[in-house]
Amino acid sequence: MMNKRARTQWWDGLPAGIRNQIDGYVLQDSLMAAIGVVTDIGLVPDGIGVGTAQAIVSDRYAHHGDRIARAPDTPLDQESLIRRVGGISGDVVAIEAVWDGDTVHDWFVRLLAITADPAEKNALAVIHWSLAERHLGEGAKLAGRHPVAVAAERAGGDLAAHLSVPFHFASPDTPDDEAPRRQP
Structure with a gap:
C-alpha cells in the first residue's frame, strides 16, 4: 500500500476533472462511489487496489472534514x-x-x-x-x-x-x- 506521501503525489498528478469527481462523491458522503472511481482509474496504470483506494479516499475525507454532507441520523427518542x-x-x-x-x-x-x-x-x-x-x-x-x-x-x-x-x-x-x- 502507498504511504501518505505517495498517495498525495498520486492525487496531485490526477487531472482536475477526476479530482473534482472524487471530491464531489466525498462531499456527498458517497464513500463507495469515490473508492470506485479511484480503483477504476488507478488499478491498471498504477496498481491501486481497493485498500489503497480506501486510504486515498480517507485522505480526502480528512481534507474536507466538516464540509461533508453527512446523512442525518434516524431519531431514537x-x-x-x-x-x-x-x-x-x-x-x-x-x-x-x-x-x-x-x-x-x-x-x-x-x-x-x-x-x-x-x-x-x-x-x-x-x-x-x-x-x-x-x-x-x-x-x-x-x-x-x-x-x-x-x-x-x-x-x-x-x-x-x-x-x-x-x-x-x-x-x-x-x-x-x-x-x-x-x-x-
Whole structure:
C-alpha cells in the first residue's frame, strides 16, 4: 500500500476533472462511489487496489472534514419512534432489533416494527455507533457491551413496552447478522 506521501503525489498528478469527481462523491458522503472511481482509474496504470483506494479516499475525507454532507441520523427518542409506528399500516405485533454491517459503518442495528396483517418488517431506525453514543450520553454504563446493542435494547425495549408487544433481539451481546429472526 502507498504511504501518505505517495498517495498525495498520486492525487496531485490526477487531472482536475477526476479530482473534482472524487471530491464531489466525498462531499456527498458517497464513500463507495469515490473508492470506485479511484480503483477504476488507478488499478491498471498504477496498481491501486481497493485498500489503497480506501486510504486515498480517507485522505480526502480528512481534507474536507466538516464540509461533508453527512446523512442525518434516524431519531431514537421515544416520541419520534411512536410517531413513526403511527404511520405504519397494520397492527404492530413486535419490535425487533437486527444486526447488520458494512465496510463504511462497521456493525449497526436496524430497529424494525413487525406487523401481521399485512406481514411486513417496517424500518424504524438504523443505529450506528455515533448515534448510539449520542443517544446513550457521555459516561453511559455499557458493561463492556457494544453501544449500538445497548441503544437498540433501550430504544426498542421501551417502544415495545409502550406498545405492549414483545421485543426481540436474538444476539444482543455479539454482532451477528445471521442470528435467528423473530418467528410469527
